[in-house]
Amino acid sequence: MSTTTSSDLSGSSSTPSGNRAVAYLGPGRVEVQTIDYPTFELKDGPGVNPANVGRKVDHGVILKLVATNICGSDQHMVRGRTTAPPNLVLGHEITGEIVEVGRDVEFLKVGDLVSVPFNIACGRCRNCKERKTGICENVNPDRPGSAYGYVDMGGWVGGQAEYVLVPYADFNCLRFADKDQAMEKILDLTMLSDIFPTGFHGAVTAGVGVGSTVYVAGAGPVGLAAAVGAQLLGAAVVIVGDLNAERLERARSFGCETVDVSKGDPKDQIEQILGVPEVDSGIDAVGFEARGHGAGSATEAPATVLNSLMGITKAGGALGIPGLYVTGDPGGVDEAAKRGSLSLDLGTGWAKSLSFTTGQCPVMKYHRQLMMAILHDKVQIAKAVGATPISLDEAPAAYAEFDAGAPKKFVIDPHGMIKR
The missing domain is CATH 3.40.50.720 (NAD(P)-binding Rossmann-like Domain)
Structure with missing residues (x-):
């Protein structure tokens, strides 16, 4: 059985009944919608591959989002330049705090603060074992490779939301050992997801x-x-x-x-x-x-x-x-x-x-080393890319501003946890 307890960063002691998220409506249009709170099962919805519907995710965790970023790859969909369906929940750059763990998770616990690679990987297939996690063979029935909230990537729900499900959590999640230190550098560390x-x-x-x-x-x-x-x-x-x-x-x-x-x-x-x-x-x-x-x-x-x-x-x-x-x-x-x-x-x-x-970056090949470079002040990636925190409700306007060429990297802060 999964477990839910109070969270160090959030102070929450109960499971929310809903979940707010940024969804693509059509070319040039996004909005904040109320969607289902995640469970340890992949359900039908916009963009979900039929072969993935009902897939059990007891190896997963549910995160309370601390930071989730708008990406140029999202903009391709929002411009109508892909075959993304309406109401697809966006967002593949995910950093958050674990609020529930699936029954098969061994090495993570409620309260852990983690970075999540944008490419979902099982950790079991030949490609994952060869560190080619961008082309995992088991997470997308259509083709090798998967990602959260992205067209033709299996239908895993996006992370520009208050809460998100992360499968194969023991393999995918990069845990920050010192949560206070991580929160001080969260605008840099959120860039590790992609x-x-x-x-x-x-x-x-x-x-x-x-x-x-x-x-x-x-x-x-x-x-x-x-x-x-x-x-x-x-x-x-x-x-x-x-x-x-x-x-x-x-x-x-x-x-x-x-x-x-x-x-x-x-x-x-x-x-x-x-x-x-x-x-x-x-x-x-x-x-x-x-x-x-x-x-x-x-x-x-x-x-x-x-x-x-x-x-x-x-x-x-x-x-x-x-x-x-x-x-x-x-x-x-x-x-x-x-x-x-x-x-x-x-x-x-x-x-x-x-x-x-070419192809998706195998994030896990690099993210721990880059985390260490950030934590030990060898690089200031947030400053370089113009990291700019915004609320979830500000996301639609930020999409329009980013599309107009703003020299910024918008970081969505769904729960108001980032220092401004």
Whole structure:
């Protein structure tokens, strides 16, 4: 049987009857709804794969959300650029306090404060055992890989809510040993659920090391996290490219060089910075809604970033691609783009012997190490990405502000537990 007791952070001693959450209604529309309080069984609902309905989750925990963030990946759905169904509860960046534990949970207890990787992993399949937790074989009946509150990811309910169910909790949850210390750094630690490991993964897979020169395409939160990750790995120069002047200013605030791609191909501006028109490592933190460079910057051209990176990365170099690409895009610029089929200059990539790494970041491969870097003041990721706490009710307005290009990472604080 599951157990519920009082919670150290919340002081609550009873199970709530409801649960408020942020839901996608349709293109450009989100709202805060009242949904069911989670139980240890996956129930039918928007986006839930029929094969997952009724799935028992005795290995799970129920969290009271302390922080849950708005992600650029959520924005793709909210813009109507995926096949997400109406009323899908959003949110895959989850940090919270355990208020209930399932009967099969062994190593976690009520009151623990934990970070939850956005990708759900069973810990039992071949891929999980090989640390490829982004492509777990057992949590999504449609394809390898799953996530909370995301289209085609199995239907696990999202975490932009007051409470959320986390399956396979012993494997998935990263516990913070000192809760007081963690709450002091919660705006940094909340980034461990996704964007900090994702950006860091982009830098690692791009081969960044001591003395590297790096170009990061995109100055949104993941791009900025990739830049911070590249610095942490010892890069000599990190260059960030974007169209948004305010986001480029944020990149400069922690020591990055910048490129305004509205002024043309990054190659010429990179040469002005480095003396040569190429870098050792390229990172795509833009994804499938990329726009052209120079005079074409107002026009969507989904292969622009990938083709540009192949051109400016040195022969024998590598591209890390944390930016999201999808297999179904109703708003694609042509029929091919609507299927995720892009016109890549693969001949250049082949001729230059470039390496490519795509797909979900395996968060558990990195999150403990990055936690230690945060706790021991080696990095200030919250400051770099502009972490901005908001209430649950402010989430719809924050989605609109983020979509307009605000240089911020919005952190939803459903229970008013974060110091402002």
